[in-house]
Amino acid sequence: MPDASVVIMDGMAVDAVVIGSGPNGLVAANLLADAGWSVLVLEAADEPGGSVRTAEITAPGFRNDLCSSFYPVAAVSPVLQALELERHGLRWTHAPEVLAHVLPDDRTVLLSRDLDRTAKSLESFVAGDGDAWRELYAEWLKIREPVMAAITGPFPPVRASVGLLRSLGVGDALRLARTFTLTARRMGEERFTGEGAQVLLAGNALHTDLGPDQAGSAVFGWMMAMIGQEVGFPAPVGGAGSLTAALVARLRQRGGQVSCGRRVTSVLVAGGRAMGVRDSSGSVVLARHAVLADVPAPALYLDLVGPDHLPAAFVADLARFDWDDATIKVDWALSGPVPWAVADAASAGTVHIGPDVNGLATFRNDLACGRLPRTPFILMGQMTTTDPTRSPEGTESAWAYTHVPRGQWTPDRIRRRADRMEQAIEQHAPGFRAKIVARSVMGPVELAEHNMSLVEGSINTGTAALHQQLVFRPTVGTGRADTPIDRLYLAGAAAHPGGAVHGAPGANAAKAALARHGLAGGPYRLAIKAVHRALYR
Incomplete structure (x- = not known):
């Protein structure tokens, strides 16, 4: 590594350099610019956005989101709400219904922004579950604001925790804490009698890499379901790239x-400080105050920084970094709407196609064992149903993805899995394959080529399991954006609170950089160094 004098002599200078232009990197850059800092974002791809981009990759006139499409957490994120992006051209849109989970026998449970419609769907499985859902939703509305503040703010969430205690009292706060440790199956069994509500929680938990029998899966299924009930699963008008x-x-x-x-x-x-960055052309950018990295933790520490600059114990901990599953994604240009056998699926923006709770558990267990699941769990998006601008009138721009084991994925193996996904959809939508005008398939390698942060098709930048959350994300540490290198901050989804488009890792990194540079910067850094010495000596 060059010393500081070389950096100063041959590099341009800004207050902060942000590595990566995914939503977290752009949120961090915006907050630093709000504070009056000069900010330069460096992006490896030819356009910004990371996994939040849109292009015509199937047929002319069909706009396909290259990775993510629906942003329920963005709709309730205090970080993104504070940026007032609607003043800069962002508009949200919704499908008529939020989500439909289609079971093997075509029974379907519906999540709707209309509470009565959701309750009616749950009642069709068993009497009483509609009222139980209303009760769960009322509890969510009572605590949503402090919960979201706790999740998206820097760790530990002292102020938000105080707010929760005031809202709930000690007893109910402890009951909520217990809920956060539950499996999705257990929460479903405790709160509901029927299969509809239980599979709705378990299926939403699998938007991460957590199956219904993994500790902590309940909180993800509960949050996604409650956010969907409150604000739906919105999508940007014109495509993800609009965000x-x-x-x-x-x-x-x-x-x-x-x-x-x-x-x-x-x-x-x-001297133990981040001084700037060098790009692939050899150009150097000096960072006067901070370098913020919206990249996976292993890439930042092992590739961009290098083990020689890091404590040995930290490097050893990082070797145990646990990735989430690989992914195969298919985009379609369809000549017409998906011909679902059940009407509720036709009106939903997001459709789950797959088994019941036991089947979802088997799916996840197969992945954990490195086996390709016989019956895939498919998460599907109907984008023209959600946003008519996505394709010509009368057609449909759709996509679906499924998780697969990490490992070697040849083009032929990927094609066969994509065919299997189409067959699974065809079982519930006879005539689906006849409507395919064109398709685009991305396996783990192609996803990583599109966005270097999607390592081997990992879309969550590390498992959402409890052993890699809070103070354990990305590894044993403070749970904050600060790193063992002074003025270097982890700003991507590998940092707390993890994946989804909410901007929290980027915001937390920006706040840490501003705190380090502020009047209390000296004591702040001394405190962080003391923690790191205790952790990595």
Whole structure:
């Protein structure tokens, strides 16, 4: 690594360099620009956005989101709400219904923004579950604000925890804490009698890599279901890229810069401090105050920084970093709407196709054992149903993904899995395959080529399991954005609170950088160093 004098001599200078232009990187850049810092975002790809991008990859006139499409957590994230992105061109849209889970026998449970419709669907499975859902939703509304503040804020969430205690009292706060440790199956059994509500919780938990029998899966299934009940699963009008465009427009209005096609190859470290970065062309950018990295933790520490600059115990801990499953995603241009056998699936933006709770558990266990599940759990999006701008009138732009084991995925193996996904959809929508005009298939390698952060098709940048959350994310540490390198901050989904588009890791990194640079910066850094010495000596 070059020393500081070399960095200063040959590099341009800004207050902060942000590595990566995914939503977390752009949120971090916006908050630093709000504070008056000069900010440069360096992006390896030819356009910004990371996994929040849109393109015509199937047929002309069909706009397909390359990775993510629906953003329920964004709709309730205090981080993104504070940015007021609607003032910069962002508009949200909804499908008529939020989500339908189609069981093997075509029985379907519906999640709707209309509470009465959700309750009626649950009642069709067993009497009483509609009222039980209303009770669960009322509890959510009571605590949603402090819960979201706790989840999206820096760790530990002291202020938000106080708010929860005030709202709930000690007893109910402890009961909520217990809920956070439950499996989705156990929570479903405790709160409901029928299969409909139970599979709704378990299926939503599998938006992460957690099956219904894994500790902590209940909180993910509960949150996704409750957020869907409250605000739905919204999508940006025009495509996911509209969210990125709004973040970029806001940043540029405040003087920030985004430079694409510039892959950062190293973080320059001298005297235990991050001094700037070097890109693949050899150009150096000096960072006066901070370097923030919206990249996976192993890539930041082992590739961009290098083990020589890190405590040996930290490097050893990082070797145990646990990735989430690989993914195969298929996008389709369809000549018409999906011909579902059940009407509720036709009106939903998101459709779960798969087994009951036991089947979901088998699916997840197969993945844990490195086996390709015989019956895939498919998460599907109907984008023209959600947003008519996505394809020509009368057609449908759709996608689906499923998790697969990590490992070697040849083009032929990926094609066969995509065919199997189409067969599974065809069973519930006879005539589906006849409507396919074109398709695009991305396996683990292709997803990683699209976005370097999707390592081997990992879409959550590390498992959501309890052993890699809170103070254990990305590894044993403080649960904060600070790193063992002074003025270097982890700003991506590998940091607390993890995946989903909510901007929290980027916001937390920006707040840490501002705190380090502020009047209390000296004591702040001394405190962080003391913690790191205790952890990594």
